[in-house]
Amino acid sequence: MVSAALLHEYAGFNMTDRLAITKTHKLFIGGSFPRTESGRSLKIVDNSEQVVAHLCRASRKDLRNAVEVAAKAQPGWQKATAYLRGQILYRMAEMMEGKRAELAETISSVTEHGQAEAEVAASIDRLVAFAGWADKHQQVLGCANPVSGPYHNFTFPEPIGVIAAISGDTWPLLELVSLIAPVICTGNAVVALASQSNPIPACIFAEVCATSDVPGGVVNILTGFRDELIEHIAMHRQIGGVLGSAELSSDERTALRLGSAENLKRVAFVSPGEDTGDWLNAELCHSPAWLEPAVEFKTIWHPSAS
Amino acid sequence: MADQRAASFTKRSIKTSMKAQGLRLALSMVDLTTLEGKDSPQKVAALCQKAIKPYENDASLSLPVPHVAALCVYPSMVASARPLLDGTGVQLASVATGFPSGQYPLAVRLRDCQQAIDDGADEIDMVISRGAFLSGRYDEVGEEILRVSELCRSCSKHLKVILETGELETYDNVRKASDLAIQAMHESGLTDEPGAGFIKTSTGKVSPAATMGVTLVMLEAIRDHHRKTGQLVGMKPAGGIRTAKQSLHFLIMVLETLGTADGQCPWLSPHLFRFGASSLANDLLRQIVKRETGVYTADYDFSEA
Numbered sequence: 001m002v003s004a005a006l007l008h009e010y011a012g013f014n015m016t017d018r019l020a021i022t023k024t025h026k027l028f029i030g031g032s033f034p035r036t037e038s039g040r041s042l043k044i045v046d047n048s049e050q051v052v053a054h055l056c057r058a059s060r061k062d063l064r065n066a067v068e069v070a071a072k073a074q075p076g077w078q079k080a081t082a083y084l085r086g087q088i089l090y091r092m093a094e095m096m097e098g099k100r101a102e103l104a105e106t107i108s109s110v111t112e113h114g115q116a117e118a119e120v121a122a123s124i125d126r127l128v129a130f131a132g133w134a135d136k137h138q139q140v141l142g143c144a145n146p147v148s149g150p151y152h153n154f155t156f157p158e159p160i161g162v163i164a165a166i167s168g169d170t171w172p173l174l175e176l177v178s179l180i181a182p183v184i185c186t187g188n189a190v191v192a193l194a195s196q197s198n199p200i201p202a203c204i205f206a207e208v209c210a211t212s213d214v215p216g217g218v219v220n221i222l223t224g225f226r227d228e229l230i231e232h233i234a235m236h237r238q239i240g241g242v243l244g245s246a247e248l249s250s251d252e253r254t255a256l257r258l259g260s261a262e263n264l265k266r267v268a269f270v271s272p273g274e275d276t277g278d279w280l281n282a283e284l285c286h287s288p289a290w291l292e293p294a295v296e297f298k299t300i301w302h303p304s305a306s
Numbered sequence: 307m308a309d310q311r312a313a314s315f316t317k318r319s320i321k322t323s324m325k326a327q328g329l330r331l332a333l334s335m336v337d338l339t340t341l342e343g344k345d346s347p348q349k350v351a352a353l354c355q356k357a358i359k360p361y362e363n364d365a366s367l368s369l370p371v372p373h374v375a376a377l378c379v380y381p382s383m384v385a386s387a388r389p390l391l392d393g394t395g396v397q398l399a400s401v402a403t404g405f406p407s408g409q410y411p412l413a414v415r416l417r418d419c420q421q422a423i424d425d426g427a428d429e430i431d432m433v434i435s436r437g438a439f440l441s442g443r444y445d446e447v448g449e450e451i452l453r454v455s456e457l458c459r460s461c462s463k464h465l466k467v468i469l470e471t472g473e474l475e476t477y478d479n480v481r482k483a484s485d486l487a488i489q490a491m492h493e494s495g496l497t498d499e500p501g502a503g504f505i506k507t508s509t510g511k512v513s514p515a516a517t518m519g520v521t522l523v524m525l526e527a528i529r530d531h532h533r534k535t536g537q538l539v540g541m542k543p544a545g546g547i548r549t550a551k552q553s554l555h556f557l558i559m560v561l562e563t564l565g566t567a568d569g570q571c572p573w574l575s576p577h578l579f580r581f582g583a584s585s586l587a588n589d590l591l592r593q594i595v596k597r598e599t600g601v602y603t604a605d606y607d608f609s610e611a
Contacts, residue, residue, distance in 0.1 A: 064602055071605065238604035262601065 025199075027056050027223065028206030030069035031216020037061050042223060044200065046110050055199055058224035060232040066191045066220040067238050070162045073217025074189035078159050080215075082187075086134030089185060092212040093127035096120075096205070103173060103204050110198040111172050115280070122280045123177040129286035130181035137186065137291050145299070152302045157295035159187035160266060161240035164233045166193045166226065166256075168247030170276050173201035175245045176221075178279065179270070182290040183243060184218060191220045191239070199223035226252055234259020243293050246271035268293035308477050312518035315559040325554070326597055332553040333360060333590045334372040335576045336583055337399060337542065340379060341406075341510060347386035350379055354390040356609055361591050367598050374587060375576035376429060380405070381422040388426035399466070400427035403454060406470075406509035408433040412450055419454055429464040430454070431506060436473045439483060447483075448490050455494035455503070465496060466504035466542055466580075471520040472512035480520050484527035488539055497537045501577040504540035510582065515545025518559060525563040528573075532564070538572060544582025550593040553581055 026033040038059035046052050056062075077085070096103070100120050108116040142156035165179035172195035183190045194202030202221050209219045222229070226248070233239060234256045242256050246269040253269055260267045270293065272284035279285065320328055338357045340349060357377045364370045376397035379387055384400045391398050400422035404410035410418075419430055432454045438446045451467055458465040467487040471480050484505050491503035505524055508515035521543045528539045541560070547553055560579055565571035573579050588608045595603050 060602075067602070232602065235600070236602040236604075237607060238602065263604070 022053075025053065025055050025203035025223070027058055027062060027066075028203070028209065028219070028221040029062065029066045029217075030073075030220065031210060031214075033206070033210070034062075036224075037065070042199070042225070044110060044198065047112050052109055053200060055203070055223045058193075058222040058229065060229065062222055062224075063191065063229055063232055063236070066222060067162055067236055069217035070189035070191050070220055071238050073215055074159070074161055074187075077184070077189060077215055077218045078187035080187075082135035082138070085185060085187065086131045088213050089127050089131035089134060089181065092208055092214065093124050093131065095208045095212045096124050096127065099204055099208060100124075103201050106200040106204060107173055107198065110200065111169075113170070118280055119171050119174045122282070122285070123174045125282060126174070126177050126181050126285060129282070130185040130290075133182070133288060133291060134185045137288055137295075140288050141291065141295065141297075150304055152304050153299065154302065155297050155299040157186065157291070158298050160294065160296050161188060162191060162238055163188045163241040163243055163294060164191050164193070164236075164239050166230070166233070166242070166244040166248060166252075167195045167202070168245030169195045169197040170247060171279050172198040173205060174279050175247070176202050176205060178272075178285055178290070179243050179245065180219060183294045184214070186291055186294045188241075188294055189218045189220075191222065191233075193226065193229060193233070194221055194223045196224075196226050230255050231259055234265070235262060237263045239265060241266035241293065242268070244269045266293060266296075308522050309519045312522045312559065315518065315562065316555045318555075318558050320554050320558070326594070328554050328557055329550055329590050329594050329597070330372055331574065332550065332557060332581065333587060333594070334375060335580050336374040336587050336590070337376045337378045337544070337580045338374045338587055339377075339510065339544070339582050339584050341401060345380060345383055347383065350377075350383045350387050351390060352609075353377060353379075354387055354396075356587070357391070357396045358394045360587055361595070361608065367595070371591065371594060375580055378431060378582060381418060381425070381427075384422050384425040384427050397428040397464075398426060399429035399431055400425075401431045401433075401468075401509075402427075403430075403432040403450075405431070405433050405468075406511040408435045409437070412453065415450070416453060416457060419457055423457070423461050423463055427463065429466060430458055431466045431468055433468045433470060433509060434483065434487070436470050439474070439479070439486075444482075444486060448486050451487050451490035452494055455491045455496045459494050459496045459502075464502045464504070465491065466506040466540070467491070468506045468509055468544075469524075470509055470512055471507045471517075471524075472514050477519065477523050480523045481527055484524045485531075488527060488531045491539070492531070492535065492537065497535075497539055500538035500572075501540050504542050504580070506542040506544055506580075506582065508543075508545040508582075510545035513546070516543030516547055516582070518555065521556065522559060522563065525560065529564050538578055540578040540580065541573065542580040542582055544580075547581055547583050548585050548589060550586070550590045553586060553590065556581070 036056040040057040041054040042057040044053045103120045104116040145153040147153040167176040206221045272278040357374045376399045378399040402419040402422045403415035469483045497503040564573045
């Protein structure tokens, strides 16, 4: 039993105004939230040049660590049933639903397109759409080829391995989710580089991944400078493909293409259409065409009975 | 105390040219090892290639990478590996004397050792009877090491005595077993030749294997023997060393435990220090290639070992 007199005596020490507890956003690598090994930070400013947060400025070694864990996690993710991958993507949508307000707030505090809520809603819908594609895209993208002979001939999609996804800045959450969802839907692991101007929603999205049964290492999210990391993404031989937002500058795209030539990475720059508003368009963005840059097609022969 | 001291060696900063040198040195000290029930002459042949030329594309580097120190196999693989390693500078090591348990009659274990030598092994990795050691029958353990040492010496072969530190329970026991092994090799005259006698931590079949703590205790036993007699006994940590960074920590420990004040250390050579490992070689290669080309490599850039 606490003495009332003592409580009264100490009452003066209580602070009347509660201090705000702000969230420290960190990287997301291998299912945990480490700080950058470099110890550097990144200043995030809003349109009036006010600093709203300091984030990790990922280094090439953080990239290396992320690729390392992604390469370890990918085979298990590929082996999981397509149905399970779909369930987990849907679970991500569920968890994101509970973070709508926080996501919208972090979008609108820096990115002033005035459609934060629409962006969050579209991002959630995207996860649901690709949750559905997880066990259906094989039938749509694959086929039984017509051949004349005592054998069958099948073509089917397989994951590439580790894919780097690079978000643009217009839709800091939606672009990232639109790139990641098809990549993991097909059984790849992803190392994503968040929007440079507003990486905070991506950090919240990492929390969604961490609480949705996504195996550690399947989704990794880095925050930092594109011009610092792009070259290393392009040159890294363990990364099998690069999926970038078409918003990336022509210099950035050239750097990615040049470096990727070294190990023949698949490089694709994607957007749903000419208009930036098209990213909100479900019809354009839920198409199985988004899955193609994330898969490699394999054709096999199989003897038939006749 | 040993753990704390050992941990301190992981705090050194090794960068740039020193790191480049350390990585190549570590690679040249690797005993590339395969000790599995499923080993076949074909797998051993592939590993011989790996041992001789660890990186196929080393023409792209400033200078070729060194070959590893030795290939370490089971006795039944010695005969098939022998012709593949002749004249390459890679030593052929065979585990023997009833590896990994040592739970066989001494006559059988000596016969095992003799067979490996007859088939062409350059180095013998023997195991001690841990059961006898732990029940205090030190004389018995000393005797078996002496017998194997004499056999190796009479055939001019090198010997590594595996203490299996993971089963010895305490650092005191590790030190006692080290002293016992060194003393027996000394009595047989084997250690008259520098690097002919080694002590080795583990079989790789028991965990924990080569921790930095036990390695430090063993290095101190080697140091004390050197101070007393001037003889150079080798050291081989084996098992659990998988990354290039770990291997550099071990090299630092060797330098700071056995080196002289002016930075000289004869143990920083494959003649006196080895790493028993299988996956370490590829991690060393990855770091070497990354350093020289600036490109992060993929696991499939290197042949399996």
